[in-house]
Amino acid sequence: xxxxxxxxxxxxxxxxxxxxxxxxxxxxxxxxxxxxxxxxxxxxxxxxxxxxxxxxxxxxxxxxxxxxxxxxxxxxxxxxxxxxxxxxxxxxxxxxxxxxxxxxxxxxxxxxxxxxxxxxxxxxxxxxxxxxxxxxxxxxxxxxxxxxxxxxxxxxxxxxxxxxxxxxxxxxxxxxxxxxxxxxxxxxxxxxxxxxxxxxxxxxxxxxxxxxxxxxxxxxxxxxxxxxxxxxxxxxxxxxxxxxxxxxxxxxxxxxxxxxxxxxxxxxxxxxxxxxxxxxxxxxxxxxxxxxxxxxxxxxxxxxxxxxxxxxxxxxxxxxxxxxxxxxxxxxxxxxxxxxxxxxxxxxxxxxxxxxxxxxxxxxxxxxxxxxxxxxxxxxxxxxxxxxxxxxxxxxxxxxxxxxxxxxxxxxxxxxxxxxxxxxxxxxxxxxxxx
Amino acid sequence: xxxxxxxxxxxxxxxxxxxxxxxxxxxxxxxxxxxxxxxxxxxxxxxxxxxxxxxxxxxxxxxxxxxxxxxxxxxxxxxxxxxxxxxxxxxxxxxxxxxxxxxxxxxxxxxxxxxxxxxxxxxxxxxxxxxxxxxxxxxxxxxxxxxxxxxxxxxxxxxxxxxxxxxxxxxxxxxxxxxxxxxxxxxxxxxxxxxxxxxxxxxxxxxxxxxxxxxxxxxxxxxxxxxxxxxxxxxxxxxxxxxxxxxxxxxxxxxxxxxxxxxxxxxxxxxxxxxxxxxxxxxxxxxxxxxxxxxxxxxxxxxxxxxxxxxxxxxxxxxxxxxxxxx
Numbered sequence: 001x002x003x004x005x006x007x008x009x010x011x012x013x014x015x016x017x018x019x020x021x022x023x024x025x026x027x028x029x030x031x032x033x034x035x036x037x038x039x040x041x042x043x044x045x046x047x048x049x050x051x052x053x054x055x056x057x058x059x060x061x062x063x064x065x066x067x068x069x070x071x072x073x074x075x076x077x078x079x080x081x082x083x084x085x086x087x088x089x090x091x092x093x094x095x096x097x098x099x100x101x102x103x104x105x106x107x108x109x110x111x112x113x114x115x116x117x118x119x120x121x122x123x124x125x126x127x128x129x130x131x132x133x134x135x136x137x138x139x140x141x142x143x144x145x146x147x148x149x150x151x152x153x154x155x156x157x158x159x160x161x162x163x164x165x166x167x168x169x170x171x172x173x174x175x176x177x178x179x180x181x182x183x184x185x186x187x188x189x190x191x192x193x194x195x196x197x198x199x200x201x202x203x204x205x206x207x208x209x210x211x212x213x214x215x216x217x218x219x220x221x222x223x224x225x226x227x228x229x230x231x232x233x234x235x236x237x238x239x240x241x242x243x244x245x246x247x248x249x250x251x252x253x254x255x256x257x258x259x260x261x262x263x264x265x266x267x268x269x270x271x272x273x274x275x276x277x278x279x280x281x282x283x284x285x286x287x288x289x290x291x292x293x294x295x296x297x298x299x300x301x302x303x304x305x306x307x308x309x310x311x312x313x314x315x316x317x318x319x320x321x322x323x324x325x326x327x328x329x330x331x332x333x334x335x336x337x338x339x340x341x342x343x344x345x346x347x348x349x350x351x352x353x354x355x356x357x358x359x360x361x362x363x364x365x366x367x368x369x370x371x372x373x374x375x376x377x378x379x380x381x382x383x384x385x386x387x388x389x390x391x392x393x394x395x396x397x398x399x400x401x402x403x404x405x406x407x408x409x410x411x412x413x414x415x416x417x418x419x420x421x422x423x424x425x426x427x428x429x430x431x432x433x434x435x
Numbered sequence: 436x437x438x439x440x441x442x443x444x445x446x447x448x449x450x451x452x453x454x455x456x457x458x459x460x461x462x463x464x465x466x467x468x469x470x471x472x473x474x475x476x477x478x479x480x481x482x483x484x485x486x487x488x489x490x491x492x493x494x495x496x497x498x499x500x501x502x503x504x505x506x507x508x509x510x511x512x513x514x515x516x517x518x519x520x521x522x523x524x525x526x527x528x529x530x531x532x533x534x535x536x537x538x539x540x541x542x543x544x545x546x547x548x549x550x551x552x553x554x555x556x557x558x559x560x561x562x563x564x565x566x567x568x569x570x571x572x573x574x575x576x577x578x579x580x581x582x583x584x585x586x587x588x589x590x591x592x593x594x595x596x597x598x599x600x601x602x603x604x605x606x607x608x609x610x611x612x613x614x615x616x617x618x619x620x621x622x623x624x625x626x627x628x629x630x631x632x633x634x635x636x637x638x639x640x641x642x643x644x645x646x647x648x649x650x651x652x653x654x655x656x657x658x659x660x661x662x663x664x665x666x667x668x669x670x671x672x673x674x675x676x677x678x679x680x681x682x683x684x685x686x687x688x689x690x691x692x693x694x695x696x697x698x699x700x701x702x703x704x705x706x707x708x709x710x711x712x713x714x715x716x717x718x719x720x721x722x723x724x725x726x727x728x729x730x731x732x733x734x735x736x737x738x739x740x741x742x743x744x745x746x747x748x749x750x751x752x753x754x755x756x757x758x759x760x761x762x
Contacts, residue, residue, distance in 0.1 A: 401587055
């Protein structure tokens with residue numbers, strides 16, 4: 001920005017009525033409503049990316065807050081508070097003795113988070129048959145388990161029968177609905193010992209709506225909206241840092257090539273030509289295949305892929321600038337080479353470079369997403385948008401399309417907005433198109 | 436001309452040499468293949484023996500020479516996973532990729548040329564603006580996500596086309612391809628659209644820009660003034676002159692399509708080279724990665740050479756000797 005101001009001052013001395021380049025660009029930019037809208041969207045995306053941890057409804061990578069039971073919920077589903085649970089042990093003793101057997105209800109050692117008085121269990125022996133009991137389960141007035149959601153009878157003695165429901169195929173569990181357990185008849189096997197024991201495991205109680213999963217949840221029960229916010233943050237930061245590094249390296253090399261010419265020029269430009277003749281995706285793919293996954297490696301690959309473009313652009317512009325008189329006069333003043341390059345030539349190359357860098361951010365985001373989708377990019381600890389899409393791709397055919405479609409929409413909007421802004425900037429800043 | 440071809444040929448060999456050298460450095464110097472080949476419980480003696488077998492104890496330049504001489508004989512090592520020659524594996528899967536890329540290229544051309552011509556001839560019409568707007572969207576959609584959407588719409592929601600695989604293949608006239616069967620076509624359409632869309636937008640934009648430029652040239656005005664029918668001017672005078680740019684695009688984008696087919700093949704489980712290299716990268720099957728690279732680089736350089744030579748055939752203004760005019 002400093003360099004920009006200098007060129008401004010320089011041009012002011014030449015003609016009296018020059019408007020500052022920044023204002024000029026701004027005035028021209030706002031003439032296109034589409035471009036202004038794109039810029040607003042882009043700014044919103046950047047704000048979201050920067051403030052993701054603050055504005056996300058959920059920290060999608062905090063294992064304490066995500067619940068796998070909430071997995072694959074549709075967009076708009078509510079997140080409800082957890083159900084209260086209670087587990088009680090029931091033992092019926094004195095089955096073999098003469099007289100009426102006795103039933104007792106005691107809490108088990110993993111009795112759940114509700115006090116045992118949240119539910120009332122009534123056990124009545126059938127007349128004349130000590131093995132047949134009527135069981136009535138109902139929530140009590142204190143309301144901790146009201147309404148009951150599930151009632152399971154577990155670890156019943158082998159051969160027991162219930163008047164309702166069916167036993168689980170594999171485990172000794174009868175999954176019953178609260179309606180069934182208002183009154184049911186339990187028949188214990190005749191061969192049983194003196195004591196018959198089983199457990200009643202219940203869940204229920206009032207549920208509060210904690211939040212809404214506006215964009216649904218992924219397979220792990222993470223809020224998609226938060227996941228996308230965090231993904232944007234990661235995607236943008238990786239893309240931006242790679243563009244900044246590549247821009248710096250490419251510009252310096254391109255300027256050197258233009259300024260020194262000769263062998264330096266040939267050497268640098270041969271490399272640039274060689275690299276630009278291969279598609280970026282191929283180079284990035286190979287680099288990551290060799291280097292392996294990781295944030296640093298992805299940035300490195302993106303830098304290697306991009307620098308050549310900046311070098312070529314910088315060289316192209318600098319070559320024409322170099323012949324101009326102001327460079328000559330700067331040299332005549334005895335200014336150092338680095339000063340001539342950085343303070344005089346560079347500012348005049350900036351417009352073209354800014355345009356390309358803007359468009360390349362979109363390219364870098366896309367490329368990173370593609371690489372991550374292929375499983376060669378970022379590690380799962382840094383879930384970028386590409387990784388979210390890859391994760392959802394497995395569920396696309398299974399009927400949960402939003403898990404991969406929505407992060408893709410976010411990616412598309414981001415790339416689209418950047419492209420529109422870049423296109424507009426190119427129209428304004430590129431003197432060849434500005435007639 | 437002959438001199439030019441000879442020089443270009445030498446250049447191509449130079450490029451292949453440089454790239455193979457870089458790949459050699461990448462694969463054999465940065466990563467040590469012994470670490471992967473030898474089990475973690477191997478002792479130093481076994482380790483040393485493996486180093487000797489692979490020739491890693493020799494100086495680097497000697498290793499490189501051995502590697503080059505093997506390369507010249509078409510020996511790129513054996514795949515760890517399939518224990519077959521790596522080159523053979525890649526070549527086996529090449530027809531599937533070429534088939535996909537060709538169909539995609541044709542689709543892009545058939546759609547892209549007319550749309551680009553139209554947008555170039557009538558730049559102010561609403562239809563043209565819609566075409567251009569759509570092409571920005573086309574550029575912005577990441578290839579892989581667009582593929583996912585195609586699967587979602589065509590294979591899942593509408594259930595018109597299968598979501599992956601190559602379908603039935605048949606051999607006709609010595610060419611084994613899925614294009615000979617209806618089932619094969621139903622399988623190739625979605626992945627080909629996936630590959631073609633990005634190319635199509637590119638072709639539209641290039642042709643449009645080119646047509647706009649040519650339409651303003653004097654000879655076009657003269658042709659109209661001479662009383663030629665508009666159609667003749669468009670199809671003969673303008674279209675012929677966009678061919679130069681078209682050939683560049685087709686030539687260069689053919690390479691880029693091969694590269695992007697890696698993504699498409701992975702999404703649609705198309706059994707081509709691209710899927711092979713991704714699978715090989717996952718299991719670090721280095722000989723296969725290397726063989727794929729050598730073949731792709733070879734394809735690229737050949738295509739570039741052909742494109743350059745075609746220029747002179749199509750446009751006599753382009754002098755290839757380099758002493759007259761500019762290229």
